[in-house]
Amino acid sequence: MKTDDANAVINGAGINFSFGQGELRKQILFDVELAIQPGEIVLLTGPSGSGKTTLLTLIAGLRKLQEGRLDVLGHSLHNASQTDLLQLRRKIGFIFQAHNLLPYLTALQNVQVMFDLQPGVTIEEGRERATRILQQVGLGERMNYHVSRLSGGQKQRVAIARALVGRPELVLADEPTAALDGTSGREIVNLLQGLAREQKRPILMVTHDVRVLDIADRIIEMQDGHLTASSRGSSSAENHPAKGVQNEPDIAAVTF
Amino acid sequence: MSQRIPLSWLQLKHEKMKLFAAVAGVMVSVVLMWMQLGLMKALFASAVVFHGSMNGELVIVHSQYEHLLHSKVFSSRLLYRLRGSPDVKDVYSVYLAPGEWKNPWNGEMRSIQCYGIETDSVSLKLPGIEQHLKQLRNTDVFLYDRMARPRFGDVVGAVERREPVELELNRRRMSLTGVVDLGASFGVDGNVLVSHANFLRLFPERKSGEIDVGVVKLRPGISVVSAQKQFQRVLGKEVQVLTVEQFKELELIYWRSATPIGIIFTAGTVVGFFIGFIVVYQILYTDVTNHLPQYATMKAMGFSDGYLYQLVLGQSVQLATMGFIPGSLIAAAMYAGLRKVTQLPLYMEPMRGVFLIFATILMCTFSGMLAVRKLRSADPADVF
Numbered sequence: 337m338k339t340d341d342a343n344a345v346i347n348g349a350g351i352n353f354s355f356g357q358g359e360l361r362k363q364i365l366f367d368v369e370l371a372i373q374p375g376e377i378v379l380l381t382g383p384s385g386s387g388k389t390t391l392l393t394l395i396a397g398l399r400k401l402q403e404g405r406l407d408v409l410g411h412s413l414h415n416a417s418q419t420d421l422l423q424l425r426r427k428i429g430f431i432f433q434a435h436n437l438l439p440y441l442t443a444l445q446n447v448q449v450m451f452d453l454q455p456g457v458t459i460e461e462g463r464e465r466a467t468r469i470l471q472q473v474g475l476g477e478r479m480n481y482h483v484s485r486l487s488g489g490q491k492q493r494v495a496i497a498r499a500l501v502g503r504p505e506l507v508l509a510d511e512p513t514a515a516l517d518g519t520s521g522r523e524i525v526n527l528l529q530g531l532a533r534e535q536k537r538p539i540l541m542v543t544h545d546v547r548v549l550d551i552a553d554r555i556i557e558m559q560d561g562h563l564t565a566s567s568r569g570s571s572s573a574e575n576h577p578a579k580g581v582q583n584e585p586d587i588a589a590v591t592f
Numbered sequence: 593m594s595q596r597i598p599l600s601w602l603q604l605k606h607e608k609m610k611l612f613a614a615v616a617g618v619m620v621s622v623v624l625m626w627m628q629l630g631l632m633k634a635l636f637a638s639a640v641v642f643h644g645s646m647n648g649e650l651v652i653v654h655s656q657y658e659h660l661l662h663s664k665v666f667s668s669r670l671l672y673r674l675r676g677s678p679d680v681k682d683v684y685s686v687y688l689a690p691g692e693w694k695n696p697w698n699g700e701m702r703s704i705q706c707y708g709i710e711t712d713s714v715s716l717k718l719p720g721i722e723q724h725l726k727q728l729r730n731t732d733v734f735l736y737d738r739m740a741r742p743r744f745g746d747v748v749g750a751v752e753r754r755e756p757v758e759l760e761l762n763r764r765r766m767s768l769t770g771v772v773d774l775g776a777s778f779g780v781d782g783n784v785l786v787s788h789a790n791f792l793r794l795f796p797e798r799k800s801g802e803i804d805v806g807v808v809k810l811r812p813g814i815s816v817v818s819a820q821k822q823f824q825r826v827l828g829k830e831v832q833v834l835t836v837e838q839f840k841e842l843e844l845i846y847w848r849s850a851t852p853i854g855i856i857f858t859a860g861t862v863v864g865f866f867i868g869f870i871v872v873y874q875i876l877y878t879d880v881t882n883h884l885p886q887y888a889t890m891k892a893m894g895f896s897d898g899y900l901y902q903l904v905l906g907q908s909v910q911l912a913t914m915g916f917i918p919g920s921l922i923a924a925a926m927y928a929g930l931r932k933v934t935q936l937p938l939y940m941e942p943m944r945g946v947f948l949i950f951a952t953i954l955m956c957t958f959s960g961m962l963a964v965r966k967l968r969s970a971d972p973a974d975v976f
Contacts, residue, residue, distance in 0.1 A: 339878030389976045392976055393973045393976050396892065396976075397974050398892060398973040398976070400974050422894055423894075424897060425893065425894035426893075426894035428894075430889075430890075430892055430893050430975075431974065432889060432975050433976075434885065434975075436885050436886050436888075436889035436975065437608070437886070438599075438603075438883075438886050439886075440602050440603050440605075441597070441599075441602060445597050445602070448596075448597055449597055449599065450893070451596065451897065452593055452594065452595060452596055452597075452895070453593065453893070453894055453895065455593070459596050462596070510976045540792075576940065
């Protein structure tokens with residue numbers, strides 16, 4: 337692993353992290369070192385409690401870095417200010433295990449809201465881009481449905497559209513398939529992979545789901561707070577562009 | 593960062609029952625505040641209708657005068673001394689005393705306020721009084737207060753039916769010659785206007801020329817304040833020279849201290865404010881609590897605290913507006929109804945409206961700001 341790579345989207349070394357104070361102090365991460373290159377799809381796996389999610393929240397700037405060095409999208413997270421962290425988070429597309437869409441909005445409105453973070457994008461352009469990405473995730477017919485009327489898989493598609501519509505420089509996903517059945521889970525990761533490849537967005541995805549490991553360029557395993565192994569995935573950006581989206585030809589055809 | 597999709601409104605209208613409850617709460621609060629402030633103002637205003645009708649800029653009363661029911665007489669010669677001043681256009685004298693009214697229908701005795709006024713000139717600017725002044729010069733006739741309380745008998749009904757009204761006032765047979773609007777108040781249930789001569793017939797113990805109130809009408813362009821100072825110097829310490837506003841204020845000071853009206857209605861207004869405050873707070877608070885995971889998600893995605901505050905406070909302002917308009921319409925209807933029943937001068941005054949708009953917005957914003965504190969517990973790190 338080349339931790340001194342200047343091009344890396346995520347570049348960290350010597351990361352230690354603990355919860356609690358004094359007697360109750362419990363160390364979660366031990367001397368973690370990782371680097372993710374532009375356009376790379378990296379899966380982070382490992383048993384529950386191994387520290388995957390904590391690492392993800394550190395990268396996302398949602399927790400304060402305690403020890404070590406961590407640069408994300410050119411922001412150094414050591415002693416970063418709240419404003420700086422907010423700026424960083426606006427460049428990241430988030431996909432959560434729980435979609436947490438706003439229940440009082442339609443699918444389209446849930447995606448459009450993201451442009452309130454980008455005042456430079458006009459309302460018309462925002463609506464157009466939101467419409468296009470919803471068509472790409474296969475919800476063109478249901479854009480104006482309130483999210484309460486959508487199925488679990490459809491909601492997760494809206495969440496993906498919401499995460500990607502702002503053209504983030506990095507996508508962080510936490511168990512995006514956990515709440516879905518096998519088929520929907522498969523469709524979701526294929527979709528994510530296709531969109532990411534096409535936009536050359538790097539993805540870091542935490543997952544338990546062995547059924548989706550094949551989309552990765554690289555798989556990192558975590559055990560008790562240590563990165564234990566890093567292996568080449570069965571998919572690779574160089575060798576198999578847009579693999580796994582062959583069933584959804586319209587995705588590759590449309591840009592947004 | 594501001595909303596380009598009307599998130600606040602979409603969130604508000606998403607749950608119709610909650611929206612209805614919140615708007616109803618604001619409405620009740622607005623109606624209460626209108627009523628309390630209106631009644632307070634009307635009760636006080638009713639006490640100074642006579643004072644406000646002075647056809648002049650300055651009023652002269654005895655130095656020990658406190659209020660209408662506690663007057664002291666002074667010699668009208670003092671008043672006539674002012675006639676010589678080049679600043680003065682005219683002076684008028686008013687006698688006043690409580691009289692005994694015998695209800696001609698049931699024979700009950702009631703106290704009624706009697707004023708002896710000029711009949712050659714207009715000393716009180718009451719609407720339509722000019723047409724009655726000539727008849728008022730006749731012996732043993734009076735003008736009746738149309739807005740007097742009903743306990744004096746159905747005089748107004750009799751006038752409408754064009755029936756002659758005759759009755760005993762201070763055990764003297766008097767006949768009615770017309771009606772004017774003056775109004776009942778704290779210490780006064782109704783009023784009667786008579787000529788100076790008839791006043792002295794009704795109150796034989798009173799001496800001609802010993803008056804209660806003098807009215808000074810200045811020539812146009814004369815400074816009221818400097819005239820007041822000059823006249824006070826000329827007339828000496830036996831009388832006080834007051835502007836009409838000071839004359840009113842003297843009456844109000846007494847009623848404010850003599851009655852708990854100010855405290856009661858101010859407290860009522862505050863209660864109204866808090867009803868709205870608590871209803872809106874409860875609804876916004878549960879709303880924020882219910883949406884906490886969504887808000888945490890939005891924070892994680894990079895939405896600022898300010899954006900989320902705006903989302904909640906936007907709802908506050910919308911609730912304020914939606915409650916204020918129907919609340920004010922209801923209050924207007926209630927004002928009209930009460931005006932008819934109580935003869936109190938209840939009107940939707942624009943200044944009170946402006947004050948209440950601000951009070952309502954403040955009420956909703958306060959509750960919104962209190963509810964928004966809950967947002968701090970939305971920790972974006974918990975979303976993962």
